[in-house]
Amino acid sequence: MADTLSVVIVGAGLAGANAALEVGRRAPDAHVTLIGREAHLPYQRPPLSKGFLRGSEPFEDAFVAPREAYERLGIELLLGRTAVKLEADAKRIRLDGDEVISYDRALFATGGRKRHLRFPGAEREGVFDLRTVEDSKRIQAAARPGARAVVIGLGFIGCEVAASLRMLGVDVTAIDPGPAPLARVLGLEVGGVIAALHRSHGVQLELGDGVERIEGGRRVERVVTRSGRQFECDFVVAGIGIDPDVDLLRAAGARISNGVEVDEYCRTSLPDVYAAGDIADHAHPLFGRIRVEHYNNAEMQGRSAAASLLDQGVPYDYVHSFWSDQYDQTLEYVGFAATWETTTVEGSLSDRDFIVRYFRRGKLLAAAAMGRGGDPASEEPGELKDIANQIHAAGGPEV
Numbered sequence: 001m002a003d004t005l006s007v008v009i010v011g012a013g014l015a016g017a018n019a020a021l022e023v024g025r026r027a028p029d030a031h032v033t034l035i036g037r038e039a040h041l042p043y044q045r046p047p048l049s050k051g052f053l054r055g056s057e058p059f060e061d062a063f064v065a066p067r068e069a070y071e072r073l074g075i076e077l078l079l080g081r082t083a084v085k086l087e088a089d090a091k092r093i094r095l096d097g098d099e100v101i102s103y104d105r106a107l108f109a110t111g112g113r114k115r116h117l118r119f120p121g122a123e124r125e126g127v128f129d130l131r132t133v134e135d136s137k138r139i140q141a142a143a144r145p146g147a148r149a150v151v152i153g154l155g156f157i158g159c160e161v162a163a164s165l166r167m168l169g170v171d172v173t174a175i176d177p178g179p180a181p182l183a184r185v186l187g188l189e190v191g192g193v194i195a196a197l198h199r200s201h202g203v204q205l206e207l208g209d210g211v212e213r214i215e216g217g218r219r220v221e222r223v224v225t226r227s228g229r230q231f232e233c234d235f236v237v238a239g240i241g242i243d244p245d246v247d248l249l250r251a252a253g254a255r256i257s258n259g260v261e262v263d264e265y266c267r268t269s270l271p272d273v274y275a276a277g278d279i280a281d282h283a284h285p286l287f288g289r290i291r292v293e294h295y296n297n298a299e300m301q302g303r304s305a306a307a308s309l310l311d312q313g314v315p316y317d318y319v320h321s322f323w324s325d326q327y328d329q330t331l332e333y334v335g336f337a338a339t340w341e342t343t344t345v346e347g348s349l350s351d352r353d354f355i356v357r358y359f360r361r362g363k364l365l366a367a368a369a370m371g372r373g374g375d376p377a378s379e380e381p382g383e384l385k386d387i388a389n390q391i392h393a394a395g396g397p398e399v
Contacts, residue, residue: 044062109302143164259281266282290336355368355384
């Protein structure tokens with residue numbers, strides 16, 4: 001590999017930044033360019049719904065690395081810039097302003113685009129979503145004690161925002177069409193624990209219902225549900241997820257399914273183009289083809305893709321894990337179970353001290369826990385780390 005290897009990374013979030021730093025460490029003679037749409041240094045997004053939103057953590061604490069780390073490794077940062085076209089045959093990336101950058105290897109880690117609310121009134125002032133630090137600042141400014149908020153969607157972001165708003169003294173109503181928060185991912189047993197946790201902190205949960213429209217004048221005044229219920233509010237926060245930002249890759253002819261398809265080395269179907277993080281629909285040796293939108297995956301897959309594009313890679317077989325902080329509780333999850341047949345419960349759901357294991361055809365796929373401590377992504381011993389090892393030892397995906 002030539003000493004002048006040019007690596008261009010599009011997307012300066014957690015996956016892209018970790019990839020850039022990893023290339024810089026592994027190949028100090030390579031020229032690494034990191035392109036990011038936001039003007040900020042690359043930062044972690046989890047604090048936006050938690051500590052940063054509550055004002056307890058400064059934004060700088062969320063940086064993936066200080067500016068000096070990029071400078072020390074010779075990484076060129078093009079922040080506040082947008083890639084507008086991938087010319088895969090010519091191995092070039094065109095930026096806004098018609099600047100063109102050539103590459104030997106390219107990595108796309110463009111993350112996700114916010115889904116837009118599609119019901120009437122969503123354009124009113126005081127209707128927020130959450131993806132960037134500016135979004136979090138706008139919510140924070142509205143979250144004065146005694147204000148009334150409606151949170152739409154009780155996935156991880158919705159649950160964490162609802163918790164943070166209650167901790168700031170905001171009156172919160174949360175609406176979700178499911179039978180329990182996070183039921184699709186965690187099932188009714190753990191979803192019921194999350195529901196009880198929020199109710200114990202004063203959140204009014206409206207489950208099995210959806211939003212019909214948002215009413216008001218220039219600014220939001222109330223949310224009307226499909227069942228006809230009305231909730232007066234001062235602001236709304238929508239936590240309805242993201243869509244993988246794969247437009248440039250699709251236009252260039254990459255194979256797209258649930259994201260951009262990559263193999264176990266993070267290679268797309270385009271020559272010398274790799275992908276990692278939220279956009280990567282990756283071939284996992286344990287779980288089959290999956291796409292994961294969580295911190296640990298973005299961090300670790302970014303590093304794995306960096307090694308692969310330097311021809312130093314190994315198959316990416318990380319046993320996925322994530323966590324969610326809500327109030328004074330931390331939910332930990334390890335493995336991957338899109339569907340399951342049976343569960344077992346160890347400990348007490350009502351005491352929020354448990355491990356729930358998820359099985360299909362008798363095979364352990366995943367586990368969720370509260371009150372057990374430990375980090376399954378670390379090398380330190382613990383119950384969830386043991387479960388991660390068991391999942392890994394069980395071998396590849398079912399046919």
